[in-house]
Amino acid sequence: MVAKERVRHMNTRSVKPSGPVAYWMSRDQRVGDNWALLFAQELALKSQQPLLVFFVLTPNFPGATWRAYDFMIKGLQEIESRLRELDVPFILILGDPSVEIPLLVSEHYVSALVTDMSPLKMGKKWRSDIASQINVPMFEVDAHNIFPVWEASSKQEFGAYTIRPKIQKVLKTYLTNFPPISPQDPAKIVHVIPAHAGIQNINWDEIELSLNCNRSVKPVTWITPGEKAAHQMLRDFIHKKLPYDYAEGRNDPTQDVLSNLSPYLHFGHISAQRIAYEVQHSDAPQTDKEAFLEELIIRRELADNYCFYNPEYDSFDGFPEWAKKSLIVHATDVREYTYLKEEFEEGKTHDPIWNAAQKEMTSTGKMHGYMRMYWAKKILEWTKSPQEAMEIAVYLNDKYELDGRDPNGYVGCAWSIGGLHDRAWFERPIFGKIRYMNANGLKRKFDIAKYVQMWGIS
DNA sequence: ATCGGCTCGCGCAA
DNA sequence: TGCGCGAAGCCGAT
Numbered sequence: 373m374v375a376k377e378r379v380r381h382m383n384t385r386s387v388k389p390s391g392p393v394a395y396w397m398s399r400d401q402r403v404g405d406n407w408a409l410l411f412a413q414e415l416a417l418k419s420q421q422p423l424l425v426f427f428v429l430t431p432n433f434p435g436a437t438w439r440a441y442d443f444m445i446k447g448l449q450e451i452e453s454r455l456r457e458l459d460v461p462f463i464l465i466l467g468d469p470s471v472e473i474p475l476l477v478s479e480h481y482v483s484a485l486v487t488d489m490s491p492l493k494m495g496k497k498w499r500s501d502i503a504s505q506i507n508v509p510m511f512e513v514d515a516h517n518i519f520p521v522w523e524a525s526s527k528q529e530f531g532a533y534t535i536r537p538k539i540q541k542v543l544k545t546y547l548t549n550f551p552p553i554s555p556q557d558p559a560k561i562v563h564v565i566p567a568h569a570g571i572q573n574i575n576w577d578e579i580e581l582s583l584n585c586n587r588s589v590k591p592v593t594w595i596t597p598g599e600k601a602a603h604q605m606l607r608d609f610i611h612k613k614l615p616y617d618y619a620e621g622r623n624d625p626t627q628d629v630l631s632n633l634s635p636y637l638h639f640g641h642i643s644a645q646r647i648a649y650e651v652q653h654s655d656a657p658q659t660d661k662e663a664f665l666e667e668l669i670i671r672r673e674l675a676d677n678y679c680f681y682n683p684e685y686d687s688f689d690g691f692p693e694w695a696k697k698s699l700i701v702h703a704t705d706v707r708e709y710t711y712l713k714e715e716f717e718e719g720k721t722h723d724p725i726w727n728a729a730q731k732e733m734t735s736t737g738k739m740h741g742y743m744r745m746y747w748a749k750k751i752l753e754w755t756k757s758p759q760e761a762m763e764i765a766v767y768l769n770d771k772y773e774l775d776g777r778d779p780n781g782y783v784g785c786a787w788s789i790g791g792l793h794d795r796a797w798f799e800r801p802i803f804g805k806i807r808y809m810n811a812n813g814l815k816r817k818f819d820i821a822k823y824v825q826m827w828g829i830s
Numbered sequence: 831a832t833c834g835g836c837t838c839g840c841g842c843a844a
Numbered sequence: 845t846g847c848g849c850g851a852a853g854c855c856g857a858t
Contacts, residue, residue: 798836
């Protein structure tokens with residue numbers, strides 16, 4: 373049973389007596405460990421109706437790149453074949469979800485629509501537009517968080533220390549294993565393809581060609597998209613990285629100790645709850661498990677909380693008051709270096725460490741977590757205004773990172789540039805009371821010359 | 831290597 | 845109303 377706190381009824385429509393239940397898959401692109409799909413199946417079994425899954429691919433999503441589409445489409449191909457094994461039709465079409473989903477709902481005589489939760493502006497707008505257009509009930513299920521975002525808190529939290537106790541208190545009840553997607557008793561399987569559906573195989577080549585995206589940001593090969601690969605990555609992490617001083621080594625950008633799971637989390641190829649469950653039950657040292665789970669659970673849920681409650685999550689306006697005030701005071705401070713967006717993008721600053729971080733991001737689609745802080749703070753230092761700094765950081769992060777366009781990315785930039793979820797520090801030029809970072813810290817702590825060498829900067 | 835000072839505001843105890 | 849404390853900081857003193 374899917375916990376009822378995980379589900380929100382998004383409109384006031386009453387249930388139709390017959391017709392398939394449809395899951396509009398959006399943020400959580402996976403078949404296993406997906407509370408939204410499980411809830412849709414639960415409804416379908418209860419009303420003895422077939423189950424359908426819809427996906428709407430937006431071929432001209434603003435700013436989307438070939439790199440991101442490639443990762444997503446390969447994941448969707450795996451979803452198509454996994455759903456076929458379960459006799460659940462998967463219907464993928466191109467277009468704008470707020471137009472296409474209402475059409476699919478009437479075309480397939482859908483009796484109830486289920487979707488997953490997105491805290492981002494576009495995702496929220498799609499969902500509310502659809503909920504008001506269709507004449508059947510629509511349910512939103514938080515399939516992304518362990519503790520549903522609206523349950524964890526009813527307001528924007530100030531910091532990790534304010535949300536942590538709320539999550540810790542109930543974590544035990546939520547951090548469970550998942551039931552399997554198909555019923556245990558084969559006699560109960562009622563998911564048959566409805567006669568009117570006329571399901572055809574998806575022409576993936578045609579879809580790839582129809583994408584109207586930036587082809588200059590190319591797909592990467594070091595990471596394989598999809599649910600299966602995500603689970604393999606998780607196993608590798610738990611056995612080969614986590615127990616070997618993860619807590620110590622995770623900040624060192626020259627070491628390969630990070631989980632590399634964030635691209636999968638972003639596209640929903642794996643569930644955070646699955647990761648947390650497996651890590652918790654692994655026999656890695658407690659300190660390493662705690663360090664990882666703090667990032668995976670508290671920090672991730674805090675990022676969703678910020679975006680969910682603050683629509684200015686990707687701009688200066690979302691920063692806390694003390695930070696905005698302090699940054700404005702220092703907006704007229706003299707900048708020793710200033711660069712334009714293009715100069716940052718091409719990695720042409722005076723600082724080889726910054727250029728190396730930029731190169732890591734543009735070539736692999738994933739910058740080391742610790743370097744992301746230094747990278748963003750230097751953008752603040754080297755632009756004309758904090759507004760412009762945030763704009764450039766978000767632009768580059770969204771464009772090149774495989775985990776871009778995600779609450780974690782927006783919060784990371786806002787933490788670095790705007791003091792979000794942080795405290796005030798000793799006042800200094802440009803930064804004001806925002807926590808400062810410089811290259812001396814990197815040199816002191818790590819073999820940063822090696823990092824620069826790794827990314828081919830001389 | 832380690833420590834204190836820097837600084838703001840939330841949440842809780844009183 | 846007072847107090848403790850917080851994602852990764854820096855810097856200078858010991």
